[in-house]
Amino acid sequence: MSDCIFCKIVAGEIPSRKVYEDEDILAFHDINPVAPVHFLIIPKKHIPTLADAAPEDIPVLGKMMQMAGTLAKQAGCNDGFRTVINTGRVGCQEVYHLHIHILGGDKPLGMMLPR
């Protein structure tokens, strides 16, 4: 989608600090981190929100979930981490390209949430 900031990151038109990339997904550090570890995992396909995910998206959603644990551990989150998906207006979603926030660090995160 041409005016989507995360599609532009996928296309390399906007720079990002990449954590991981394959043919289906991309992970990159959040530009405004709210925890010592804070990166995002996105599908390369433009899916606006979790509520827009279709049955055909199940494989990429599964890969995002599986890679969440793999990449969190690679980032040093060996004692747990938080995953957040904000969806739509009520979920305070800011960027309408589906993404999983991965949040971690040394200390328990409390109830602080990205928005």
Ligand code: AMP
């Ligand atoms: P959400 O409220 O779940 O839609 O979160 C969007 C997230 O994207 C926020 O945490 C922003 O800091 C992050 N973000 C926005 N633009 C960029 C960017 N160019 N590179 C990395 N992260 C970004």
Ligand code: ZN
């Ligand atoms: Zn997009």
